[in-house]
Amino acid sequence: MIKNPVLTGFHPDPSIICVDDTFYIANSTFEYFPGIAISKSKDLANWETVKSPLDNLNMLNMIGNPKSGGIWAPCLSYSDGYFYLVFTDVKNWAFGPFKDAPNYIIKSKSIEGPWSDPIFINCSGFDPSLFHDDDGKKYIVNMEWDYRKQDKEQFSGILLTEVDANTLKPIKESVKIFKGSELGLVEGPHLYKRNGYYYLITAEGGTSYDHAVTVARSKNIYGPYEIHPNTHLVTSRFNKDLYIKKAGHGSLCKGMDDRWWIAFLCARPIDENGRCPLGRETSIAEIVWVDDWPYIKDGGVNPPLEFEGYGDKKEKKIFDYRFNDGNFKLDFMSLRKPAEYEILDNGVLRLFGRQSLMSNHNQNMLLRRQTDFRFEAQTCLEFKFNHFQQMAGIIYRYDELNQYMLRVAYDENIGQKCLRILCLKNGQFSMEPDFEIPVGDGKLYLKLTVKDTSGRFYYAKEDMEWIEIPYNVDVTVLSDEYADPMGFTGAFIGLSCIDMKDYSCYADFYYFKYRVLD
Structure with a gap:
């Protein structure tokens, strides 16, 4: 059956x-x-x-x-x-x-x-x-x-x-x-x-x-x-x-x-x-x-x-996407137009910074459907930009008015790159938690774990010691029923790069993993 x-x-x-x-x-x-x-x-x-x-x-x-x-x-x-x-x-x-x-x-x-x-x-x-x-x-x-x-x-x-x-x-x-x-x-x-x-x-x-x-x-x-x-x-x-x-x-x-x-x-x-x-x-x-x-x-x-059909379902629980394998494009989508990126010789995805999370014209992201109530998504990125209007990270979205982005951007007051969660709930914007999290330079690992109605973001440096960010992600926000007016899509998880300064920045992503949780 x-x-x-x-x-x-x-x-x-x-x-x-x-x-x-x-x-x-x-x-x-x-x-x-x-x-x-x-x-x-x-x-x-x-x-x-x-x-x-x-x-x-x-x-x-x-x-x-x-x-x-x-x-x-x-x-x-x-x-x-x-x-x-x-x-x-x-x-x-x-x-x-x-x-x-x-x-x-x-x-x-x-x-x-x-x-x-x-x-x-x-x-x-x-x-x-x-x-x-x-x-x-x-x-x-x-x-x-x-x-x-x-x-x-x-x-x-x-x-x-x-x-x-x-x-x-x-x-x-x-x-x-x-x-x-x-x-x-x-x-x-x-x-x-x-x-x-x-x-x-x-x-x-x-x-x-x-x-x-x-x-x-x-x-x-x-x-x-x-x-x-x-x-x-x-x-x-x-x-x-x-x-x-x-x-x-x-x-x-x-x-x-x-x-x-x-x-x-x-x-x-x-x-x-x-x-x-x-x-x-x-x-x-x-x-x-x-x-x-x-x-x-x-x-x-x-x-x-x-x-009763003609076969039995073969369950797959781990999706490990490497960008030099062109098949990753079968599972990933962008918004309204083709995503702007290139694949480097080492298989790294270079995603170029474009418009903000609320633009209906030229956002730049690669997204995968959320297909399970419980899952974990993970990526590793590296970045060279040093301006607060330039950012990249992992995005969990429903539409322009309802989404979360764990982004890394430069904070001139602290003098280094920092993490923070950008939140939009029916257009109401907030940044969570109420402080920037300094992460410095080098590779940065980001992760989202979702269990039914709630989720948590994590980050790690190259020592791979995961640190939980103190903010509860309300998953139910990412639904037709929460959206106003009611929408017709569903939750997506993926990669985003934004440049509201001059469209010159990019972020390098090394992989993307999606794992189904029990």
Whole structure:
């Protein structure tokens, strides 16, 4: 049996397909770069990362995008020898009544790329999906955003747009085919066809604790669509005691042995306030068909804790990243644009100083998802700068307004380099503890240990005698639920270099280790 979630730590909005004998899942990445996370598996238990398709500024430029903007709900599909990806690059979403959400399509003969240049579709709403009908026609479905309305009525329905099968450009006016169930907030549409029925899978209820996957079907692609006897295929909203919560935003696929599957997002809170630092993750359930309606195999609508796939999970607890191994880039992301660094001949990562922790334009960091409730992260760095506006260190972040950085910077009053923790909690800035910690020159080792809701930073010199810094890190701050407005990402841990003086400094990092704790 395979335990859920299968993709832990910030893997929301899964779009799953099976091509030949391999499953692929595409996930949202929001403001993190490169855009769209793709994972592949032979057995649904063990997943490996595939090179991200939106990996240069010609494919994706998110400089200036707001927090939790960027890549929303990609749809991965396969037809006629091509992989297709449809995605939204959200430029504005939480500030005012409008949403600026241009939608694009790219395609490739290989999941590894190269991918075609993005083709603009529309910007009428977000969460686009591409459907390949068996008559050769292709259609886009996306939710429509109506700025004139209030609250959930702004999610005004699902639009269907026929596109040219070759150019992928729209060739007909959009038609609204579904307004959702009584739950409302309809989004995340996917279309499928089976036994003469078109099945419209949507997300409803908002992407938090009332989230759900809703199913409707029709003999005609333009409708009318009748709603599933249970309305929802999977949801956690009816049972507050479930371990896996927020179940919703799902997609279906048929496996190589004709078994059907749904991949859906979920979350696991760690405190009484329902905060989820790991963000929204990906779970899977097997689907059976009864009277031409899909149901979770084990019955009901509750997300299962486990399911029977095709293999057993092989646990890995230590990730020792060396930067002369190019594979480290599969696990690390930057913000809004490619990170600026070089790999020296000795395998050291030289990270260049750029803008502050609150910039939406040119921060420079390399970050890894937090994938476990308990972990330890460690690095070693060396630095040559001597100004208080130049700094580097280990960063533990959710977004610009909620983050911690154990940074080393020069203090002219003390006359040497010093350590201190920079804290941002919903934009309120503090420096902890209330004094600088002198560390002098030479290599400096930094470490963060997290156990569920709290964490601690440590440092060491070359004698490797770890010294704990007297400050408790509140992990729950790094969650959708704490953020204001509510966000959509999760906690990341990694490396940062900042230069608010003249962009001339750099820091050399020797390695990065992530270890899962019991």
